[in-house]
Amino acid sequence: MNHRNPILVAAFALAVLPAACGRVAADTTSPPSPRQPVTTTVATAIEPLPHETPPSSNGQAAAAEPDLSLVLPAVEPDVPPADHVRVSIDTTIDEGEWASAGLYRFPSHSIEALHYGFDRDRMVVRVDFAEEVLGDDGAGFDLYIGTAGAGSFGLTPAGTFLGFEASHVVSWRGVHPIVIGDAVEYEGLVIYQGGAHPAGFDGSRVEFAIPLADLGGVDAAAELRFRLVDVTGGPERVVLPVAGPGLALVPLEDAQGARPDGAIIAG
Numbered sequence: 001m002n003h004r005n006p007i008l009v010a011a012f013a014l015a016v017l018p019a020a021c022g023r024v025a026a027d028t029t030s031p032p033s034p035r036q037p038v039t040t041t042v043a044t045a046i047e048p049l050p051h052e053t054p055p056s057s058n059g060q061a062a063a064a065e066p067d068l069s070l071v072l073p074a075v076e077p078d079v080p081p082a083d084h085v086r087v088s089i090d091t092t093i094d095e096g097e098w099a100s101a102g103l104y105r106f107p108s109h110s111i112e113a114l115h116y117g118f119d120r121d122r123m124v125v126r127v128d129f130a131e132e133v134l135g136d137d138g139a140g141f142d143l144y145i146g147t148a149g150a151g152s153f154g155l156t157p158a159g160t161f162l163g164f165e166a167s168h169v170v171s172w173r174g175v176h177p178i179v180i181g182d183a184v185e186y187e188g189l190v191i192y193q194g195g196a197h198p199a200g201f202d203g204s205r206v207e208f209a210i211p212l213a214d215l216g217g218v219d220a221a222a223e224l225r226f227r228l229v230d231v232t233g234g235p236e237r238v239v240l241p242v243a244g245p246g247l248a249l250v251p252l253e254d255a256q257g258a259r260p261d262g263a264i265i266a267g
Contacts, residue, residue: 072163074225074247079103084251085117087124089198091178093205098126102248106240111141111230114240118251123215126207127172127228134203139174139232142190145183146225146245147215153188156229158236164225164245168215172208174232177201183214212250222250 081102088097101117101124115126125143133139144156144166154165169190171181179195200207212218225245230237 072244075104075241075244077102077246078105081117084119085124086119087117087126087207087209089124089200089207089209091200091202093126093200093202093207101126102246104241104246106242109230109238109240110232111228111238111240114228114246116226116246116248118248119209121212122209123212123224123248123250124207124209125170126205129204129206132204133174133232134177134201135174136232137173137175138234139177140230141172142229142231143170143172144168144186144227144229145170145210145215147218148223153186155188156236156239157189160229160236160239162227162239162245164227166225166227170208170210172199172206177206180206180208183210218250220250220252224248224250
């Protein structure tokens with residue numbers, strides 16, 4: 001019969017059991033089995049990037065409101081007007097009649113130029129297409145005009161930013177090429193209802209006159225902003241000038257009633 005020394009047994013227990021317990025405790029913190037995926041929750045604050053629109057209260061992105069108060073600087077003409085103009089609206093486009101007018105050129109566009117000037121009581125405009133549009137019923141343009149202090153719409157009907165508040169719009173369509181529409185008050189929608197005034201047309205160039213009275217009785221030295229939108233083929237294609245609107249001052253009359261300086265363009 002074996003008799004164990006109780007002192008040696010007690011010493012063995014004190015030396016071995018704590019180490020064993022430590023191994024068990026370490027095993028309880030070992031990585032879980034691949035069958036038990038670890039789920040980790042991290043609390044973060046996500047902020048929109050500077051170019052992103054923060055979400056609305058319903059979780060959907062709120063639509064950004066365009067700043068219609070922004071006015072783009074006027075674009076200077078390629079050729080400034082030299083004098084008043086005397087243009088006869090007919091089917092013969094006389095370059096001599098437009099020699100004193102201002103000129104914007106639009107290279108690489110279907111509309112390649114816009115000429116403009118003033119006579120005693122009218123603003124006269126000529127639009128040159130790059131190619132012949134005779135017989136093209138889809139050809140067309142809308143000329144937006146803004147008079148000083150006239151608050152109206154800064155967008156085209158398709159949502160294109162104009163860079164100024166347009167108060168009137170004049171429309172021309174190839175389906176009726178020898179007439180131009182009235183300068184109607186612009187209220188965010190262009191509805192072409194046929195021509196009201198004669199227009200000169202030679203197949204690729206359109207000339208017409210806008211009575212200043214149709215623009216609300218514009219006074220001498222009043223500012224007129226203008227921009228042309230090409231609608232050939234249906235939807236809006238381009239806004240011209242591309243960089244911003246033209247800006248003209250209605251010329252002053254001298255004592256004899258003539259306009260000595262034509263349209264004076266301000267930057």
